[in-house]
Structure formats: structure tokens, C-alpha cells
Amino acid sequence: MSNIVTYIQSESDLELLKRLRIDLAILAMRPFARDGISFDEGLKLIRLATASGTSISLEMDKIYTQNEFEIFKDDLKKLSFEMIASLRVADLGVAKYIMEFYPFVKLELWTEAIGSNVTALIEHERYFGRHLSTLILSLQLSKSQLANFCTNISTDKELLVLGRIPIFYSPRHLLTGRSDADWMEVAMASSEETPHSGFSVVENKNGTLMYNPKDIFLVDKLSELMLMGVERFRLDLRHLKFDELEKLLPKVVSSVKDGGDSDCLKKEYPRKVISGYYNANKSDVLFAKLKNPNLIRDDSIYIGYVVSSLKGKYLAIVVDGEYSLKIGEQVKFVTPEGKTVKLAIGTLYLADGNNVLTVAEGVCFTGHIKGISAKSTVSIQRF
Amino acid sequence: MSKELPELLAPAGCLERLKIAISYGADAVYLGGQKFGLRSAAENFTFKEIEQGVTFAHKSSRKVYVVLNSFLHDNELAELPEFLRAIENIGVDAVICSDPGVVKTVKEFTKLEIHLSTQASCNNAFSARFWKDLGVARVILGRECSILEAAKIKEQAQIDVEIFVHGSMCIAYSGNCIISNFTAGRDSNRGGCAQSCRFEYAIKSHSEAFSKNSFFLSSKDLLGIDHIESIIKNKISSVKIEGRMKSALYLGTVVKTYRAALDSCASDCEANQEMLLCLKKELYKVTHREYCDGNLVKVAGPDSVSADRESEEMNYGMVGVVIDTTSKDTFLIEVRGVFKRGDLLEVIPFVGEPILVGSDQAVGPFGEEIVKFSPSSLVKLPKVAGIEKLNIVRIKL
Numbered sequence: 001m002s003n004i005v006t007y008i009q010s011e012s013d014l015e016l017l018k019r020l021r022i023d024l025a026i027l028a029m030r031p032f033a034r035d036g037i038s039f040d041e042g043l044k045l046i047r048l049a050t051a052s053g054t055s056i057s058l059e060m061d062k063i064y065t066q067n068e069f070e071i072f073k074d075d076l077k078k079l080s081f082e083m084i085a086s087l088r089v090a091d092l093g094v095a096k097y098i099m100e101f102y103p104f105v106k107l108e109l110w111t112e113a114i115g116s117n118v119t120a121l122i123e124h125e126r127y128f129g130r131h132l133s134t135l136i137l138s139l140q141l142s143k144s145q146l147a148n149f150c151t152n153i154s155t156d157k158e159l160l161v162l163g164r165i166p167i168f169y170s171p172r173h174l175l176t177g178r179s180d181a182d183w184m185e186v187a188m189a190s191s192e193e194t195p196h197s198g199f200s201v202v203e204n205k206n207g208t209l210m211y212n213p214k215d216i217f218l219v220d221k222l223s224e225l226m227l228m229g230v231e232r233f234r235l236d237l238r239h240l241k242f243d244e245l246e247k248l249l250p251k252v253v254s255s256v257k258d259g260g261d262s263d264c265l266k267k268e269y270p271r272k273v274i275s276g277y278y279n280a281n282k283s284d285v286l287f288a289k290l291k292n293p294n295l296i297r298d299d300s301i302y303i304g305y306v307v308s309s310l311k312g313k314y315l316a317i318v319v320d321g322e323y324s325l326k327i328g329e330q331v332k333f334v335t336p337e338g339k340t341v342k343l344a345i346g347t348l349y350l351a352d353g354n355n356v357l358t359v360a361e362g363v364c365f366t367g368h369i370k371g372i373s374a375k376s377t378v379s380i381q382r383f
Numbered sequence: 384m385s386k387e388l389p390e391l392l393a394p395a396g397c398l399e400r401l402k403i404a405i406s407y408g409a410d411a412v413y414l415g416g417q418k419f420g421l422r423s424a425a426e427n428f429t430f431k432e433i434e435q436g437v438t439f440a441h442k443s444s445r446k447v448y449v450v451l452n453s454f455l456h457d458n459e460l461a462e463l464p465e466f467l468r469a470i471e472n473i474g475v476d477a478v479i480c481s482d483p484g485v486v487k488t489v490k491e492f493t494k495l496e497i498h499l500s501t502q503a504s505c506n507n508a509f510s511a512r513f514w515k516d517l518g519v520a521r522v523i524l525g526r527e528c529s530i531l532e533a534a535k536i537k538e539q540a541q542i543d544v545e546i547f548v549h550g551s552m553c554i555a556y557s558g559n560c561i562i563s564n565f566t567a568g569r570d571s572n573r574g575g576c577a578q579s580c581r582f583e584y585a586i587k588s589h590s591e592a593f594s595k596n597s598f599f600l601s602s603k604d605l606l607g608i609d610h611i612e613s614i615i616k617n618k619i620s621s622v623k624i625e626g627r628m629k630s631a632l633y634l635g636t637v638v639k640t641y642r643a644a645l646d647s648c649a650s651d652c653e654a655n656q657e658m659l660l661c662l663k664k665e666l667y668k669v670t671h672r673e674y675c676d677g678n679l680v681k682v683a684g685p686d687s688v689s690a691d692r693e694s695e696e697m698n699y700g701m702v703g704v705v706i707d708t709t710s711k712d713t714f715l716i717e718v719r720g721v722f723k724r725g726d727l728l729e730v731i732p733f734v735g736e737p738i739l740v741g742s743d744q745a746v747g748p749f750g751e752e753i754v755k756f757s758p759s760s761l762v763k764l765p766k767v768a769g770i771e772k773l774n775i776v777r778i779k780l
Contacts, residue, residue, distance in 0.1 A: 063556050065525075065678075066532035069507040092503075093510030113504070113558040113572070116454040119484030123517065140564060148457060167566075169559040171527050174599045175588065177685030187588035189599075194582065196566045201586070212565045276565070281456075283570035291426075296417070299431035307706065307717050308748075308761045316748065316761055318706065322431060351748055351763070352710050363707045363715060363761075365748070374759030 004256055005057065005158065006235040006249070009037050012242055014049055020253050025049060026088065026234070028059035030182060031075055034169055035202050035209050035238075038182060039078075046083050055085040061110055062206055063091045063169075073097070081105055086133055099131045108134035108158070116140070118152045125155050134158050134232065139165060139216060142281040143224065150229035159225065161218040162252060162269075163236030164200070165276070168210035175203040200239065211239070217273035219255050220262035244270050294338045294377070301379040303331065307363065309373055314365045317378055321361040330381035333372045341372055342381050385649045389614060390621040392448075392545065393638045397426040399704070399773075400634050401436040401447075406733050406773050407635045408642030411446035412436070413479060415627065418466060419459065420450040420574060434473045446476040451485050452500035454558075454572040460484055464492040471495050481558065483517060490518045498545065501525055502558040502572065506532075508539035515542045521620060526552050527678050530610060534617035543620035548607035549637055549666070550625025552677060554580050554600050554688070601689040606674035608663050611644045613680075631719075632701040633669045635731055635775040640665045668699040668777070702728055702776040703762070714770055715748060718760045722778050724753065730767070731775045738769055740776075 008014050008025040017025055027049070028035060029042025036042065036059060049056050058079070064072050072094070086106035089095045092114070098105055107128055115121050115138055125132060134156045137149065150157060175185045184204045190197035198213040218225070222233065235252060237245050248269065254260030266273060277283070297305075303323045308316040319325050327348050333341045349355045349365050356364070393409035395401035404412050414436060415427045428436065437447045449470050455463065463485065470478070471493045478495050480486050481502035489497055498521040499505055499514045506525040514522055521543035524533050528546065537544040553560065558572055562579040569575030580600035588594045607614070607622070614622060622645075624637050640662045647658050666674075675687040700720045707715035722728065724745050729737040747753050748761045756762050 063504050063506060063525075063527075063559070065506045065527050065529075066508060066535050067529075069509065091507070091510060092513045093505070093507040096513045097509045112561075113454070113502075114483060116482065116572075117457045117460045117484040119457070119460055119487055120482050121484075123483040123487050127513070127516070140561070140570070145456065165565060167561045167564070168555050168600075170555045170600075172554060172602075172683055172687065173685065174554070174688060175586070175593050179682065179684065185588065185590070185593065187586050187593060189584040189586050191579075191582040191584045194566045194579065199584075210562070281570075283564055283568055284573050284575065295426070297429055297432075299429045302431065308759055310747065310751070310760075313749070313751070321435070350709075351707055351713070351715055353749065362709065 003232045004235065004253060005232055007059075007238050008045060008049070008054075009238055010242070011045070011048060013245070014045065014052065014054060016246060016249060017054060018052055020250060022253070023053065024055045024057060024085065026057050026059055028061075028238075030205060031072075032062060033059035034061050034166075034206050035204065043078075046080070050083040056083065057086045057088055057108060058084050060087045060094060061090040063171075064093060065171075069093065069097075076102075088136065095128060099128055103131065105131070106133040107131045108136055110136045112136075112138045112140075118149055121149065121153050121155075125153065136234075137230075140277045140281060140283070142277050143221070143228075143279065145281065146225070146230065147228045156231040157229070158232040158234050159218070159230050160216055160236060161222065161225070161233040163215055163234075164239050165212035165214075165216050166209060167199075167212050169207065170209075171207040173203055174208040175201060178203075179205070212274075214272040214274045215269070216276050217266055217269065218275060218278055219252060219265055221275070221278060222256055222262070223259060240270060292336055294334050294336050295375065297377055298379060301332075301382060303378045303380060305378060306333070306372060306374050306376040309368065311368060313368055315368055315372060316363060316365050317359075318363055319359045319361050323380060324358045324360045325364060325378070326358045332379045332381040333369065333376045334379070335371065335373055335376045339371055341369055343369070386615050387618065388645050388649055389619045390446075390545075391638070391641055391645060392621050392623040393634065394624060394627040394629070395428075395436065395447075396627040396629070398428065398432045398436055400631055402439055403631050403635050403704075403773055403775070404638050405440050405443060405445050406771075407638040408733070409445065409624075409638050411448060411476070411621070412440065413448040413450055413623075413627075415450045416466065416470070419453050419455065419463065419485075430469050430473065433470060433475065437474050441474065448477045448479055448498060449475050450479045450500070451489070452479050452481040452502045453574055454482055454502075454570075455485055456573075460488060463488050467493045467495065477520070479523065480519075486514075486517050486519060496520045499523060500557075501547070504556045504558050508536045511536050511540035511542050511544075515540055521545055523547075523623065525557060526605065527556065529681065530613050530617050530619065530679050533619055537618065537620065545621035545623055546614070546619055546679075547605055547625055547677075548610075548614070548622040548679075549605055549641065550629075551672070552602040552605050552625070554602040598689050598691065601672075602677075602683075603673045603675040603687050603689050604671045605677045605679075606663075606666060607676060607679050608641065608644050608659065608666060609676060610679050611641075611659070612648050615645070615648050630670070630701055631704055632699070632775050632777055636665055636669045636777075639731065639733070670697045698780055699729075699777045700780050702778050705730065705770060705772055705774040705776065706761075708766070708770065708772050710766070712766050713763045714766050716762045716764065716776055718756045718762055719758050720778070721755065721757055723755050726778055729777050729779070730770050731777065732769050733771060733774070735769070737777075738767055740764060740767055740770075 393404035481500035
């Protein structure tokens with residue numbers, strides 16, 4: 001049976017979780033979490049959770065520079081680890097430090113940026129060994145990738161199935177420019193240069209974060225995910241009001257436990273939703289269009305490229321050096337637009353005007369060829 | 384006695400720019416193959432071009448690193464060993480990776496040296512030690528690290544450290560921005576960054592003060608030349624110039640300038656401040672956004688973000704590249720930017736002051752009378768001492 005895990009930010013959240021019999025909660029508090037409640041509020045909630053029997057997984061997803069790491073080590077000493085079930089770590093330096101100096105603490109590793117293939121995750125399993133309790137999977141994995149991961153990874157796996165999608169994390173204070181005391185500033189950002197609008201921006205002492213305007217909704221995929229073997233489903237509903245959360249959370253729990261009506265839940269969800277990359281990740285299909293394939297040379301036949309073309313006068317060719325350009329040789333010109341001209345080289349001369357039979361490397365000239373422009377490739381024409 | 388200098392590492396977006404970078408003084412270059420890198424739109428290198436680049440670099444004892452810093456999916460990882468064997472056979476000096484799966488594959492199939500890409504956001508000594516344990520020989524630190532922090536990481540983790548010293552900057556922790564992924568369907572960590580951070584945003588906040596139209600995600604460019612002495616003093620292993628997509632003019636100018644700055648600090652005596660100031664002015668002659676020194680000395684503040692969209696300043700333009708000097712009396716330029724006959728051109732030699740060349744006698748390669756030269760044409764000029772093949776030619780705008 002898969003489990004649900006969600007964030008608590010207040011006593012009310014904690015009580016709601018108790019009512020729903022969710023016995024593991026994520027607590028995100030500064031300075032350890034990129035985005036979270038204050039340290040004092042966090043400590044208070046940890047104590048309350050412990051007293052009420054709720055386990056706490058402490059978010060520790062901040063990335064640390066060397067100087068910040070020194071402070072982090074001191075901050076860590078302020079925690080009572082008997083009240084914390086696990087640490088959710090994104091910085092591999094933090095993970096290594098915890099493993100070495102707090103070997104009794106369970107690690108849950110964020111893999112959004114370090115887990116796009118099975119081999120990477122197996123490396124993390126091997127390295128952190130028994131200290132690693134959960135791999136927090138990337139939200140950019142398609143269902144086929146997830147299935148593959150689940151087949152090959154024995155460590156528990158967690159996936160965000162409902163809630164906000166973090167898309168940007170900078171250490172700079174981009175809204176206020178402040179970097180002094182502990183504070184939080186929230187704003188909405190929209191740009192005419194993208195069809196998406198309403199990016200939620202949060203700035204605090206740890207820097208600036210941005211969230212996708214639409215939330216992830218994979219609640220309708222839970223049975224599929226359970227079958228695959230995802231052990232834990234995460235909800236991040238920290239941006240919702242408590243009354244919204246109070247209405248939603250029981251329905252999500254019902255979806256997990258009893259296969260509740262996810263369509264109804266989707267309709268009631270207060271924000272627009274997407275399924276992200278779940279069905280397919282085609283975020284690299286456009287790459288081929290970023291580059292002109294006609295300009296990529298074929299190493300096995302490449303002679304050089306046309307550097308200049310003067311109508312009725314000449315084509316200037318830079319011979320690359322691997323293959324010579326010779327009088328009488330059958331060559332193929334391919335323009336940047338893809339037009340191909342095949343012919344035998346009739347004349348060949350150098351910049352001083354002297355005719356030559358062959359050019360091994362450098363600039364040379366031949367007669368102008370209609371339709372062949374600068375940047376065209378010149379290759380050996382093989383039959 | 385000379386001080387030990389860091390390696391000067393330059394981008395090579397194509398074979399020509401590799402040669403330009405090496406010729407202007409780079410100790411090493413980094414380039415991408417047709418796969419596995421983060422610049423899908425760049426020309427990138429075929430295997431033969433990598434081989435030619437390696438041959439060119441090794442002739443003068445310079446190094447070539449190949450980037451494999453895309454976050455690879457399993458199907459791509461399966462294709463990696465063949466690519467790795469090919470580049471190892473060619474003789475590349477190291478690969479730049481950001482993914483533990485890639486690192487493991489490189490270790491398993493080759494003996495190639497591994498550098499950790501800045502994409503991995505390695506910013507502290509424990510993180511560096513993690514990667515060292517996996518087999519990484521050098522970490523390219525996140526641009527969030529200062530020079531002093533880099534020195535501490537080097538000392539504590541006993542690993543070579545590389546820092547960026549010049550060029551465009553991600554404003555996010557590298558590898559931690561997926562705006563493109565969710566808004567443009569292009570994976571920024573797999574080569575498709577849509578540069579969403581350069582957009583103008585309308586910000587609405589409860590506070591009037593922060594509600595405005597702003598390029599609030601757009602970082603100024605990094606300019607590290609003022610801190611060269613500190614970099615040397617702190618024994619940073621390598622300093623890196625950003626810009627595989629940038630022009631030959633940018634590359635030649637920036638590499639030459641940092642080469643001269645490093646060399647001027649090599650002797651035991653204090654660097655010549657006047658000379659450094661002079662060199663710095665050169666960096667203002669290439670296309671750039673407003674400059675800042677990022678986090679090199681202190682944590683980047685609000686003045687590290689651009690206020691305007693087109694803050695790129697351009698006071699010199701590219702005219703072209705010298706492509707032929709074999710003739711006794713003339714040399715040929717491949718024109719890449721418009722100029723008129725009569726304009727005063729500046730040829731940038733590999734070492735030394737720019738050479739001023741009048742273009743009154745500029746003609747086509749066979750003496751054709753041309754008044755205005757356009758890109759993709761050739762211009763012939765009377766020979767001037769000191770001008771070599773691959774010299775960059777610019778013009779004051």
C-alpha cells in the first residue's frame with residue numbers, strides 16, 4: 001500500500017493530518033528549506049507532532065555554498081534528531097555530511113537534478129547505502145521512465161502527485177534586494193513573452209523561488225503508480241488556504257485508499273492543473289529544429305565549405321584539410337536550405353589567380369555555380 | 384620567480400573558434416559533440432572536427448575537454464559508451480559531466496579524466512568530496528561560490544577547482560531552473576534552455592514598491608578581470624570563460640585579454656594596475672550585458688541584476704576573420720559584418736596592440752571594386768606586418 005505524505009505549516013495542518021490518519025508529515029523550515037516557515041515555528045511544530053505521534057520528515061533542500069555550509073553545521077546542532085524521522089536533502093554535500101556525522105539519520109534524496117536515469121539513482125543507492133531511505137523522484141519522468149525506475153530501484157520512491165511545481169531557485173533576492181533578516185515576500189509574475197502567466201514568486205532569506213502557474217495533478221494516475229511500485233505520494237498544497245486544504249485532503253486520501261473519484265477532485269481543485277510529463281516527455285524533440293541539419297558535415301566525405309559566392313565570377317571555398325579538392329573531381333554542394341548540386345570541378349585557382357590542380361587546405365576558387373551560396377558544404381560525391 | 388597560473392579555459396562553439404581560442408592564448412578549450420551537451424543550438428563538433436581540434440590544440444600542448452553535461456535519459460545513456468570510446472581514441476583530455484550516471488559510464492568504459500559540470504551545483508567541500516569519491520578529478524564550482532570559498536573547497540576536498548571568470552550567468556543555481564521545461568516544452572537541462580530569465584515580467588505584489596515591470600530574473604554578465612590576482616593567489620586551478628554560442632570577436636578578445644591579465648600577474652611583483660585597467664577596457668568592446676563581479680568576492684546583491692532588456696552594449700562590431708595570408712603582398716578577410724571602403728579597421732593580433740588598417744585599398748579577391756562589404760564576401764587588403772591567419776578584425780561603431 002502506498003503512503004501519502006504532505007506538508008504541515010501550522011497546528012491546524014497537524015490536526016487535519018491526525019484526523020486523516022496520516023502519520024508522516026513534511027516540515028519545511030528555514031534555514032534548511034528553500035521555502036518554509038520560520039525556525040522557531042518549525043521547532044514548535046516538531047515538538048507538537050512528536051507529542052501527537054506524527055513523524056516528521058524535515059525538508060533540507062537548500063543548496064549550500066562553502067560559507068553557508070559552515071553555518072549549516074551549527075544550525076544542525078540545534079535539531080533534536082530523536083524527533084525527526086528523516087531528512088529530505090537536495091545538496092549532495094549535505095547528504096555526505098549527514099551520512100558521516102549523523103549516521104543514525106535516514107536520508108531522503110531529492111533527485112530532480114541528479115536522477116534522470118536509472119544508473120544515476122543506482123549510484124546514489126550504492127553510495128549512501130543503508131542511510132538512504134527514499135529517493136524523491138523527478139517530476140519530469142514519463143510513466144514509462146517511472147516504470148523502468150521502479151523495476152530497477154529497490155529504495156522507496158516518492159513522487160509529487162498533487163500541488164505546486166517548483167521551477168526556479170536562485171540564491172539572489174530578486175524581488176526586494178534584501179538579504180538581511182528573516183522575511184518572506186510573495187508576488188505574481190507574468191510575461192508577454194510566454195503564453196503562461198501568474199508565476200508565483202517567493203523570496204526569503206534563502207533566495208528566490210518560482211512556481212509553475214499550473215499545479216501537477218496525478219491523482220487520477222494513482223492506481224497506475226501504485227502498480228508500478230511508487231511507494232509514497234507527496235502532496236504540496238502549502239499555497240492553498242486551510243479551508244481548501246480541509247476540503248481536499250480527505251478526498252485525496254480516499255483516492256489513495258479506496259480509489260475515490262479523481263475527476264470530481266480535479267473539478268473541485270482551486271487551481272488549474274496539468275499532468276506534466278507523465279504521459280510522455282518530449283521536451284527534447286524540438287532540439288533537432290534548433291539546428292540546421294544541412295550545415296552538419298558528413299565526416300566521411302567532407303571537403304570544406306563555400307565562404308563566398310560572387311555571381312558570374314567565382315565560388316570561394318575553404319578546404320578543410322582532410323580531403324583535397326581536385327580538378328575533375330565529382331563533388332556535391334549542399335546549401336543551408338538543403339539544395340544539392342552535383343558536378344565535376346572544372347577550374348581551380350588560388351587568391352593570387354594562379355591555376356592549380358589540387359588544393360590540400362585553405363582558400364581556393366572555382367567558377368560560380370548558380371544557386372550555391374555561402375556556407376554551403378562541399379563534399380566528395382560518392383556513387 | 385613566476386607564480387603558478389590557473390589554466391585559462393575557453394569555449395569552442397565550432398572548429399574555427401577552437402583554433403581562435405587556442406591562438407589567442409587559451410590553455411584549454413571545452414566543446415560539445417553532436418550529442419550529450421547542453422547547447423543543442425550550437426554548431427558543435429563532429430568526431431572528425433573533434434579530432435582536428437585535438438590535433439590543433441595538442442600541437443601547442445593545449446587541452447580539449449568535451450562536455451557531456453546534459454541530464455541524460457536511459458536511452459541516451461545506452462548510446463554513450465560508443466561516443467566515449469570514439470573521443471577517447473581521438474585523445475581528448477577530459478570530459479565534463481553533471482550526472483552520476485554519466486560519471487559511472489565514463490569510469491566504466493574509459494580512462495578519461497572527469498570534470499564535474501557547474502550544472503551539478505557543487506558549491507561546498509563535502510559535495511566536492513562526494514563527486515571525488517565517484518571518480519571526478521576536478522569540480523567546476525557553481526557561480527555562487529566566491530574565490531575564497533573555491534580555495535577552501537580545493538584545500539578541504541583536495542580536488543582541482545574551476546571557476547567561471549567571464550560571461551553570461553544563470554541566475555538560478557545551475558540545474559535548478561526548469562522554467563523552459565514547463566513553459567516552452569524544452570528541457571533546459573538537456574540542451575533546450577529558452578532563456579526565460581531574459582524575459583520582461585510584470586510583477587504584482589501586495590507591496591507597491593515591488594509591483595513593476597522588470598527583468599528581475601536577468602543577471603548581469605560576469606567580469607572577473609579585477610580579481611585575477613586574487614584568483615592566482617588562492618591557487619584556483621582553472622578559470623573559465625562562458626560562451627560556446629558567442630562570436631569569434633567575443634572569443635578572441637576575451638581570451639586574449641584574460642591571457643594578458645594572467646601573464647601580467649605571473650611575476651612576483653604586483654600586477655601593473657594601469658595595464659589591467661587598459662585590458663579591462665578591451666572587455667567593454669565586445670557584446671555584453673552590463674557587467675558585475677557576481678559572487679567572486681561577495682554575495683551578489685541587487686546590483687547584479689539587469690534593469691533593462693537590451694543592456695547588451697556594443698561599441699565595436701565584427702568585420703571578419705583573416706582567412707588567408709599566403710600571398711606575398713595581400714591578405715584575405717572573410718567578411719562577417721558590414722563595412723564600407725575607407726573605414727578604419729582594427730586587426731587583433733594574437734599578442735600585442737590592435738593593428739590599425741585603413742580600408743581605402745580594400746577590393747574583392749581579384750581586384751573587384753567594392754564600396755560596401757557585406758557578410759559572406761571576401762576582401763583583399765595590402766599586407767601589414769604582424770597579421771596572421773585567424774586574426775579577428777573589428778571596427779569601431
